[in-house]
Amino acid sequence: MSDAxxxxxxxxxxxxxxxxxxxxxxAATGIYDIRGGGTKRKLPHFDDLLFLGASMxxxxxxxxxxxxxxxxVIGARFAKKPIHLRIPVTIAGMSFGALSAQAKxxxxxxxxxxGTSTTTGDGGMTDEERGHSSILVYQVLPSRYGxxxxxxxxxxxxxxVIGQGAKPGGGGMLLGQKISPRxxxxxxxxxxxxxxxxxxxxxWTGPDDLEIKIEELREITDWxxxxxxxxxxxxxxxxxxxxxxxxxxxxxxDGMQGGTAATQDVFxxxxxxxxxxxxRPAVAALQELGMHRKVQLIxxxxxxxxxxxxxxxxxGADAVSxxxxxxxxxxxxxxxxxxxxxxxGSTAGAYDDWHEGLDxxxxxxxxxxxxxxxxxxxxxxxxxxxxxxxxxxxxxIARACGKSHLHNLEPEDLVALTVEAAAMAxxxxxxxxxxxxxxx
Amino acid sequence: xxxxxxxTSSVRDLNAALHALTPKNNGDKLSxxxxxxxxxPGGKHAIAAGLDFPARIEIEGPVGYYxxxxxxxxxxxxxxxxxxxxxxxxxxxEVRVKGDASQSAGATGVGGLxxxxxxxxxxxxxxxxxxDIVVKGSIGPMSAFxxxxxxxxxxxxxxxxxGDSIYEARLWVRGPVKSLGADCIEKEPTGEERALxxxxxxxxxxxxxxxxxxxxxxxxxxxxxxxxxDNAGAY
Numbered sequence: 001m002s003d004a005x006x007x008x009x010x011x012x013x014x015x016x017x018x019x020x021x022x023x024x025x026x027a028a029t030g031i032y033d034i035r036g037g038g039t040k041r042k043l044p045h046f047d048d049l050l051f052l053g054a055s056m057x058x059x060x061x062x063x064x065x066x067x068x069x070x071x072x073v074i075g076a077r078f079a080k081k082p083i084h085l086r087i088p089v090t091i092a093g094m095s096f097g098a099l100s101a102q103a104k105x106x107x108x109x110x111x112x113x114x115g116t117s118t119t120t121g122d123g124g125m126t127d128e129e130r131g132h133s134s135i136l137v138y139q140v141l142p143s144r145y146g147x148x149x150x151x152x153x154x155x156x157x158x159x160x161v162i163g164q165g166a167k168p169g170g171g172g173m174l175l176g177q178k179i180s181p182r183x184x185x186x187x188x189x190x191x192x193x194x195x196x197x198x199x200x201x202x203x204w205t206g207p208d209d210l211e212i213k214i215e216e217l218r219e220i221t222d223w224x225x226x227x228x229x230x231x232x233x234x235x236x237x238x239x240x241x242x243x244x245x246x247x248x249x250x251x252x253x254d255g256m257q258g259g260t261a262a263t264q265d266v267f268x269x270x271x272x273x274x275x276x277x278x279x280r281p282a283v284a285a286l287q288e289l290g291m292h293r294k295v296q297l298i299x300x301x302x303x304x305x306x307x308x309x310x311x312x313x314x315x316g317a318d319a320v321s322x323x324x325x326x327x328x329x330x331x332x333x334x335x336x337x338x339x340x341x342x343x344x345g346s347t348a349g350a351y352d353d354w355h356e357g358l359d360x361x362x363x364x365x366x367x368x369x370x371x372x373x374x375x376x377x378x379x380x381x382x383x384x385x386x387x388x389x390x391x392x393x394x395x396x397i398a399r400a401c402g403k404s405h406l407h408n409l410e411p412e413d414l415v416a417l418t419v420e421a422a423a424m425a426x427x428x429x430x431x432x433x434x435x436x437x438x439x440x
Numbered sequence: 441x442x443x444x445x446x447x448t449s450s451v452r453d454l455n456a457a458l459h460a461l462t463p464k465n466n467g468d469k470l471s472x473x474x475x476x477x478x479x480x481p482g483g484k485h486a487i488a489a490g491l492d493f494p495a496r497i498e499i500e501g502p503v504g505y506y507x508x509x510x511x512x513x514x515x516x517x518x519x520x521x522x523x524x525x526x527x528x529x530x531x532x533x534e535v536r537v538k539g540d541a542s543q544s545a546g547a548t549g550v551g552g553l554x555x556x557x558x559x560x561x562x563x564x565x566x567x568x569x570x571x572d573i574v575v576k577g578s579i580g581p582m583s584a585f586x587x588x589x590x591x592x593x594x595x596x597x598x599x600x601x602x603g604d605s606i607y608e609a610r611l612w613v614r615g616p617v618k619s620l621g622a623d624c625i626e627k628e629p630t631g632e633e634r635a636l637x638x639x640x641x642x643x644x645x646x647x648x649x650x651x652x653x654x655x656x657x658x659x660x661x662x663x664x665x666x667x668x669x670d671n672a673g674a675y
Contacts, residue, residue, distance in 0.1 A: 144548040149510040188569040193665040202566040203525035203544040216506040220490030
């Protein structure tokens with residue numbers, strides 16, 4: 001063998017190792033990959049924005065002395081009983097079924113400790129989550145699994161789910177491993193089947209019908225409850241405008257980074273748009289209709305830290321919602337379960353087979369032994385801690401920008417690091433006054 | 441017996457009054473308020489939605505969307521046609537439409553009895569979860585889509601794709617079925633199931649017009665209950 005240097009192995013940028021492995025897996029199994037979580041690809045995101053902070057022309061607030069408000073009222077447009085959240089970070093809809101009862105309880109405990117809301121999911125409301133959630137939003141989904149008027153009335157708000165960021169245009173699925181006897185009973189399904197959820201509502205089609213549906217829900221609940229409309233981010237300008245026209249009190253806009261309990265990977269990675277690209281069009285729709293701050297905008301998808309919260313609010317949102325981050329705060333992907341993650345063919349930080357019901361952390365499972373690993377009191381405390389940090393971090397930034405309330409943050413406080421982010425967020429590229437797509 | 445005229449009163453006023461009916465305030469003193477008459481409904485939406493009391497509501501004319509939506513315990517009679525989603529997600533009680541019903545009649549209904557004396561349009565009984573629906577006429581396409589539980593009884597015929605992706609509901613059709621949806625097949629009813637059908641017909645007040653043995657039973661083949669590559673063509 002010659003000692004002459006050889007061309008080293010070179011991987012294709014197109015057929016990279018992951019793509020090759022996926023082709024091989026597809027060829028071997030004949031079925032697409034199903035997983036939990038949100039998109040894993042790199043996207044323009046809040047990391048691509050920076051706050052300018054105070055300077056000669058802006059006056060900051062003292063970090064530990066001057067108040068920076070964090071509260072938000074949702075639903076004052078039509079509801080007799082709007083909800084008042086102490087912090088603008090809510091817990092997104094996640095079902096009992098997708099999550100263990102312990103996880104749902106922990107979410108309720110954590111959110112309640114911080115004065116914010118949690119949300120039911122496909123399959124209805126459990127007594128445990130109602131009991132542990134001081135403010136509970138009840139989802140009305142296409143499947144209507146577990147839907148009933150008593151739960152509508154004992155909810156604090158109602159969220160009509162049209163789509164979610166991980167799969168705009170797609171219905172839910174819950175695989176048989178998680179259709180336990182209790183889950184099956186709540187959903188009127190045979191035990192152990194792979195549950196499909198419809199992607200369209202069964203009794204209305206389009207925004208004109210939605211207006212009448214909202215009217216019915218208001219009648220059933222005597223106009224007491226705020227009614228949200230949740231959409232996956234795809235056409236945020238029109239969806240927001242149509243939701244307002246249909247009579248929504250609030251619009252929930254979920255970017256493609258938002259998680260799911262179980263969906264085809266191809267759907268998660270290739271349908272929808274990032275939340276960064278969705279907020280400004282939605283805000284523009286609200287402003288053009290004179291409804292900004294009157295119809296609240298709650299955005300979600302990839303919120304991790306207080307800077308993300310502050311950036312979302314600066315772009316015009318009234319609140320954010322978290323799902324994946326909340327599960328991580330409870331204990332999802334904790335390195336202490338590394339040995340078990342490896343047995344499942346994954347590793348801490350990458351585990352996403354939430355649909356299989358084998359979650360070592362006891363969160364995305366219906367296995368009673370696994371679920372018992374999650375202490376809902378401790379996990380709830382951790383979530384409350386995390387929500388507290390999100391709020392403190394957002395306040396830190398807001399004070400640096402001279403804002404006495406998080407809602408006083410504004411696009412003018414932001415610049416972008418990339419041309420793409422500048423175009424999507426409609427803020428200048430850092431160091432310039434150039435907003436791509438702007439006429440000036 | 442209260443008379444509510446929807447030409448002069450609002451649906452909100454009507455529903456608020458109906459929702460105020462509770463066992464607590466409905467002692468002997470108020471027992472005459474269990475019979476209500478609504479006139480000039482004018483196709484308005486959400487009439488008698490959210491009832492949670494065993495009152496009887498007679499509606500003299502056509503109703504719009506979601507009449508008797510999420511009904512619980514109440515008995516609602518529509519002397520006319522009904523719009524989309526009549527008795528949607530009904531929990532219990534009875535809703536009777538003397539005329540025809542638009543699409544999604546009885547959608548996602550959990551319990552109770554819905555009787556449509558005329559025809560019902562598309563998606564009748566979609567995602568039904570335990571309700572019994574009896575249609576004296578025929579039903580439109582995509583009826584009983586993803587139907588989970590309960591009985592859909594049709595004295596006439598059914599449109600295309602009956603029972604597509606059905607779970608455990610029973611579909612009884614006396615007349616022709618244009619086509620069956622994915623995973624929906626004809627089944628041989630047991631004696632117990634025939635008795636169940638007879639009971640539903642009896643409760644619907646259909647005695648003599650149709651006999652249980654005249655109906656064919658359709659239900660789930662249960663081949664799509666688990667995702668399997670060999671079934672991909674069925675979706």
